[in-house]
Amino acid sequence: EVQLVQSGAEVKKPGESLKISCKGSGYSFTSYWIGWVRQMPGKGLEWMGIIYPGDSDTRYSPSFQGQVTISADKSISTAYLQWSSLKASDTAMYYCARNPSYYDSSRFDLWGRGTLVTVSS
Amino acid sequence: QSALTQPASVSGSPGQSITISCTGTSSDVGSYNLVSWYQQHPGKAPKLMIYEVSKRPSGVSNRFSGSKSGNTASLTISGLQAEDEADYYCCSYAGSSTSGVFGGGTKLTVL
Secondary structure (H helix, E strand, O other), X not given: OOEEEEOOOEEEOOOOOEEEXXXXXXXXXXXXXXXXXXXXXXXXXXXXXXXXXXXXXXXXXXXXXXOEEEEEEHHHOEEEEEEOOOOHHHOEEEEEEEEOOOXXXXXXXXXXXXXXXXXXX | OOOEEOOOEEEEOOOXXXXXXXXXXXXXXXXXXOEEEEEEOOOOOOEEEEEOOOEOOOOOOOOEEEEXXXXXXXXXXXXXXXXXXXXXXXXXXXXXXXXXXXXOOEEEEEO
């Protein structure tokens, strides 16, 4: 089955670090981009960034540049989203999604179920 | 970059047609035929409904169609059904430095 499986929900304190994961299966992981999308509670979708696991080419939205790090380990078909110092405002659902197009970063044809990150003291 | 502008809500009766607009700028929607639309039901992940302005992925009903004029893209749903009630988001390519930007989302209510 073609799918993206995301890591489980996290509860963290402000200032802590975190790395969440997204594992692809059923398709050639290195042939598609993987993007990350944030959805804060009760709010809309926000485009964070995207990575091509084949060569780790990574692009960030200016809104998220420097705030998070996107990486991938193609040997285990897994992409990551990480924070070095969480803030309460990072509380959100984070989705990973597959992008089949080199030139169209708006197109996500396969989505994970999301990882809920809660940051609270 | 700013989010694309969508109406907060639209509504229609079963069988009717509705259109959701998505207004950007000459740096995103207006410059590229790379606009996608997503449907999101409560508590679920988004689902791709339209890509490259007007193309439908396999399995998406032909009741869903997309178009673009200038800086505004549109999603039309014809023959409204109860299961179409959901949030809808547009997304546009916005150039190599910005890459992608979503709209604020539109809540569709089927009366």
